Amino acid sequence: MEFKAYIKLKQELVNNYLEQCLPAADHYPPTIHQAMRYSVFAGGKRLRAILALASAYAVGGEPETILPIAAALELIRAYSLVHDYLPAMDNDDLRRGKPTNHKVYGEAIAVLAGDALLTLAFELLTSPALTTVIAPEQQLNIIRRLSQAAGSMGLIGGQVVDIESEGKQVDVPQLEYIHTHKTGTLIRASVMLGGLAANCSEKQLALLCDYGEKVGLAYQIIDDILDVEGESETLGKHTGADANAGKVTYPAVWGMKQAKSQARHLIAAARQDLEPLGEKSSRLKEIAQFIGRRKS
Amino acid sequence: MEFKAYIKLKQELVNNYLEQCLPAADHYPPTIHQAMRYSVFAGGKRLRAILALASAYAVGGEPETILPIAAALELIRAYSLVHDYLPAMDNDDLRRGKPTNHKVYGEAIAVLAGDALLTLAFELLTSPALTTVIAPEQQLNIIRRLSQAAGSMGLIGGQVVDIESEGKQVDVPQLEYIHTHKTGTLIRASVMLGGLAANCSEKQLALLCDYGEKVGLAYQIIDDILDVEGESETLGKHTGADANAGKVTYPAVWGMKQAKSQARHLIAAARQDLEPLGEKSSRLKEIAQFIGRRKS
Numbered sequence: 341m342e343f344k345a346y347i348k349l350k351q352e353l354v355n356n357y358l359e360q361c362l363p364a365a366d367h368y369p370p371t372i373h374q375a376m377r378y379s380v381f382a383g384g385k386r387l388r389a390i391l392a393l394a395s396a397y398a399v400g401g402e403p404e405t406i407l408p409i410a411a412a413l414e415l416i417r418a419y420s421l422v423h424d425y426l427p428a429m430d431n432d433d434l435r436r437g438k439p440t441n442h443k444v445y446g447e448a449i450a451v452l453a454g455d456a457l458l459t460l461a462f463e464l465l466t467s468p469a470l471t472t473v474i475a476p477e478q479q480l481n482i483i484r485r486l487s488q489a490a491g492s493m494g495l496i497g498g499q500v501v502d503i504e505s506e507g508k509q510v511d512v513p514q515l516e517y518i519h520t521h522k523t524g525t526l527i528r529a530s531v532m533l534g535g536l537a538a539n540c541s542e543k544q545l546a547l548l549c550d551y552g553e554k555v556g557l558a559y560q561i562i563d564d565i566l567d568v569e570g571e572s573e574t575l576g577k578h579t580g581a582d583a584n585a586g587k588v589t590y591p592a593v594w595g596m597k598q599a600k601s602q603a604r605h606l607i608a609a610a611r612q613d614l615e616p617l618g619e620k621s622s623r624l625k626e627i628a629q630f631i632g633r634r635k636s
Numbered sequence: 637m638e639f640k641a642y643i644k645l646k647q648e649l650v651n652n653y654l655e656q657c658l659p660a661a662d663h664y665p666p667t668i669h670q671a672m673r674y675s676v677f678a679g680g681k682r683l684r685a686i687l688a689l690a691s692a693y694a695v696g697g698e699p700e701t702i703l704p705i706a707a708a709l710e711l712i713r714a715y716s717l718v719h720d721y722l723p724a725m726d727n728d729d730l731r732r733g734k735p736t737n738h739k740v741y742g743e744a745i746a747v748l749a750g751d752a753l754l755t756l757a758f759e760l761l762t763s764p765a766l767t768t769v770i771a772p773e774q775q776l777n778i779i780r781r782l783s784q785a786a787g788s789m790g791l792i793g794g795q796v797v798d799i800e801s802e803g804k805q806v807d808v809p810q811l812e813y814i815h816t817h818k819t820g821t822l823i824r825a826s827v828m829l830g831g832l833a834a835n836c837s838e839k840q841l842a843l844l845c846d847y848g849e850k851v852g853l854a855y856q857i858i859d860d861i862l863d864v865e866g867e868s869e870t871l872g873k874h875t876g877a878d879a880n881a882g883k884v885t886y887p888a889v890w891g892m893k894q895a896k897s898q899a900r901h902l903i904a905a906a907r908q909d910l911e912p913l914g915e916k917s918s919r920l921k922e923i924a925q926f927i928g929r930r931k932s
Contacts, residue, residue, distance in 0.1 A: 368793070368813075369788075369793050369796045369797050371796060372788045372792060372793065372796045376788065423751060426744075426747060428742070428743035428744045429744045429747065446724070448725045449799075451719055451722060451725065452788075452795060454751070455750070455751070455754065455792055459754065459786050459788070459792070460787055460788070463779075463780060463783035463784060463787065466776045466777070466780035466783065471776065475772075476771075476773045476775070476776055477772045479772070480762045480767065480775060483758060483762045487755050487758045487759035487762065488759060491756055491759065492752035492755070492756070493659065496668060496748050496751055496755070497664070497665050497668065500665045500667060500668045500748055501665050503748075504667065517664075
């Protein structure tokens with residue numbers, strides 16, 4: 341199957357599963373469930389979910405069996421965007437050309453919808469269906485690792501430093517902290533959790549972690565590059581938004597040429613990391629390449 | 637031991653445990669960890685934690701072994717208050733006479749500190765120490781039940797309806813939804829989780845749930861009564877705040893006399909529910925009475 345068709349198939353798989361997991365839009369109290377659904381189905385690429393599925397496959401697992409984990413990753417991604425876009429934070433009105441959650445439902449509901457998505461993510465991770473394919477101890481381990489990746493020393497920590505650095509002189513270690521934590525941690529966790537859910541070996545886990553770390557950093561560097569060079573239409577937001585908000589970016593610190601070369605280097609090295617996993621890791625390699633070439 | 641001394645001892649136990657669990661105030665990035673600690677150690681009564689400990693004891697468990705659960709309940713309580721007080725929500729400047737989180741750290745950090753406390757709660761529930769006293773399947777069950785109690789059909793649902801009902805005509809079923817969900821669900825979950833963590837029987841669990849439901853509702857009715865009759869100094873906030881915010885309350889709907897009689901009735905019935913558990917449930921009974929008599 342071609343890569344594009346593969347991605348489309350997996351997106352549908354994840355979307356159908358999310359559709360089942362999320363409370364119905366008319367479930368009382370309806371506003372919160374509509375707001376949750378609005379942001380979850382706002383047209384994301386499902387990159388984190390697909391990374392988890394491809395990672396499970398790469399170590400011999402059945403991707404379908406780990407759907408609760410893939411869905412939980414997407415819920416955490418959605419929650420973090422809803423909160424990041426709040427007026428008190430990045431204050432973004434648009435995401436992929438659509439009004440952000442608080443523009444549609446108001447700030448109070450947006451805060452609560454984010455909270456509810458985060459909470460639901462943990463509920464999904466306790467799914468009894470998972471207990472039929474992995475040991476409950478491993479399931480607890482997965483919940484533990486995801487809570488650490490999403491917590492104050494992971495995703496949230498990255499957002500804190502990002503906010504605090506706005507309009508200030510930021511050094512390279514701080515920039516790297518922001519990028520590895522704000523985006524990198526969850527991408528790395530997606531790859532790692534997919535492997536753990538497929539009962540991978542310690543050695544396989546180490547390879548997946550190396551790959552995940554590089555791909556996560558590359559993803560953020562490319563995000564920064566697109567913010568400068570991308571087309572507003574494709575991105576669904578105004579280019580130059582980071583610079584205007586006084587945010588520090590890779591191209592701003594290293595120059596555009598070096599930022600691009602670093603992204604290319606990371607993608608190539610990430611693909612290299614997977615060599616020992618053989619043929620089954622080819623989708624993960626394609627995903628790395630896809631991240632390297634993305635335009636939105 | 638007298639009840640007052642018992643409560644003090646358990647508060648210290650829970651506070652010491654929370655002290656260990658929360659990242660140090662200078663852990664990078666320090667702002668978020670200071671903000672998390674600020675609200676967790678803002679002088680709460682630790683009612684939910686103590687309910688869980690007393691509930692475990694009532695069914696023959698060792699309270700000390702379930703501290704991660706007791707602490708997780710307090711983190712969820714703290715997160716919900718931090719978010720509820722935000723300007724976009726209840727917009728409260730004071731809690732127990734101290735400035736609320738966003739007044740000290742700003743709105744962005746307050747949102748993130750709430751997120752981080754919620755996330756840390758789930759991490760604590762995966763604690764390997766718990767796995768030594770309960771089966772991992774039961775641990776997953778506890779995480780599942782707490783995520784449901786805290787989610788869009790529990791705690792968050794109650795907050796949604798509360799916000800949407802401000803300044804509107806609210807009927808009794810809506811008032812009951814708000815109260816049973818906003819406060820009741822977490823109080824009931826505290827009692828239930830304490831029992832589950834001590835490997836209680838189905839029959840014991842049903843008794844604990846009955847008790848928890850009544851105590852949770854009584855707690856909220858008394859909250860409403862105190863908002864009208866309490867002393868600002870004892871409460872650490874202005875009395876009449878709910879009425880001023882256009883919030884619906886029990887005394888407003890039923891009249892003060894009936895609200896008080898209902899609270900008394902619920903406390904008595906909750907104590908009655910515990911009879912089959914015998915002597916070991918005497919602390920839980922005392923806690924019900926304490927809730928019935930509280931002044932702040």
